[in-house]
Amino acid sequence: MAGHLLRRLLVRLAALWVVVTATFFVLHAIPGQPFTNPHLTSAARARLMALYGLSRPLWQQYALYVGHLARGQFGRSLVDVHETVGQIIAAGFPSSAALGAEALLWAVSGGIALGLLAAFQRRRWLDHLVVLLAVVGLSVPNFVVAVVVDYVFGVRLRVLPVAGWGGFAASLLPAFSLGLGCLALVARLLRARAIEVLALDHVRAARAKGLGVAQVLLRHVLRNALLPVLTLLGPLAAGVVTGSFVVEEIFAIPGLGSSYVSSVLDRDYPVVLGITVFYAALLLAFNLAVDVLYAVVDPRIRFREEAPRPG
Numbered sequence: 001m002a003g004h005l006l007r008r009l010l011v012r013l014a015a016l017w018v019v020v021t022a023t024f025f026v027l028h029a030i031p032g033q034p035f036t037n038p039h040l041t042s043a044a045r046a047r048l049m050a051l052y053g054l055s056r057p058l059w060q061q062y063a064l065y066v067g068h069l070a071r072g073q074f075g076r077s078l079v080d081v082h083e084t085v086g087q088i089i090a091a092g093f094p095s096s097a098a099l100g101a102e103a104l105l106w107a108v109s110g111g112i113a114l115g116l117l118a119a120f121q122r123r124r125w126l127d128h129l130v131v132l133l134a135v136v137g138l139s140v141p142n143f144v145v146a147v148v149v150d151y152v153f154g155v156r157l158r159v160l161p162v163a164g165w166g167g168f169a170a171s172l173l174p175a176f177s178l179g180l181g182c183l184a185l186v187a188r189l190l191r192a193r194a195i196e197v198l199a200l201d202h203v204r205a206a207r208a209k210g211l212g213v214a215q216v217l218l219r220h221v222l223r224n225a226l227l228p229v230l231t232l233l234g235p236l237a238a239g240v241v242t243g244s245f246v247v248e249e250i251f252a253i254p255g256l257g258s259s260y261v262s263s264v265l266d267r268d269y270p271v272v273l274g275i276t277v278f279y280a281a282l283l284l285a286f287n288l289a290v291d292v293l294y295a296v297v298d299p300r301i302r303f304r305e306e307a308p309r310p311g
Contacts, residue, residue: 008291012284019280020069020273024062027272034078034267052078054269069277075270079263085274088259093278095165096248096255099178100240102171107179108236111186112229116217118187119194130187137184143246146177150250163252174251178244182236186229193225200224234287241279 035048049055053064068075074085118130150173154162161170194217197203203220248257256275263271 074274092256102175103179107182111183114187115190118191134184134188146250
């Protein structure tokens with residue numbers, strides 16, 4: 001098991017290096033330069049470029065950045081020189097993490113509940129309603145959902161805050177907007193898998209013995225149908241993270257989304273790279289944790305070393 005996890009960890013470290021490399025060169029290929037303040041003279045701008053090492057050849061800048069990153073140094077912001085990238089992440093991540101966790105929690109739990117009920121009520125009105133919700137949730141982008149619910153519940157009905165952060169009420173609309181697509185995907189996937197499990201002999205026998213709906217769904221269906229949902233947790237977390245950047249801007253949430261968007265516009269290379277590396281490492285670690293959970297949910301899955309082939 002230890003060897004298997006070590007190989008998985010090395011693969012994810014290689015993936016992280018690919019993310020760092022691709023982000024670095026793509027970011028520098030985007031038209032535009034930092035230090036575009038019109039009040040700066042060309043000489044002052046040249047001194048700033050030299051001070052931050054931006055006048056060096058690109059391969060040297062890349063080598064220096066990777067070397068600093070290997071030592072855990074993300075650098076300083078080019079816009080606000082008094083803040084390090086680590087301080088910017090530490091200031092914005094708690095709000096983004098709270099929003100993402102709330103969105104993912106309600107999306108996964110709600111999707112599981114709706115998927116199970118739709119499978120049990122197959123071809124009835126509840127099943128059709130869940131399928132319709134899944135189609136809408138997967139078709140409409142989260143920023144469109146955010147604008148609509150903000151207008152309806154914040155502007156017209158005035159029952160929830162239009163924007164801002166602080167308190168459970170302020171998090172409801174952004175968490176709903178961010179998690180609706182995830183809920184639709186989980187519900188659709190679990191419904192399809194639960195329908196297959198309900199057709200198995202031992203589940204049909206349990207229903208024939210007169211077990212209640214809750215017992216059949218929780219004891220016999222959920223465990224067998226949950227593994228595909230676990231497989232999706234990594235991509236779902238990635239979707240929540242990337243989608244939160246736009247949703248945070250719409251609801252004026254002081255998270256990493258606003259810092260990321262503004263740093264891209266300002267060509268603040270250290271901040272863009274730092275946030276990208278931080279989120280990539282977080283998601284890769286989350287995927288590794290999901291791999292470990294497979295063995296907990298399904299005892300047939302074990303992390304074992306591959307047996308040597310004979311001959």
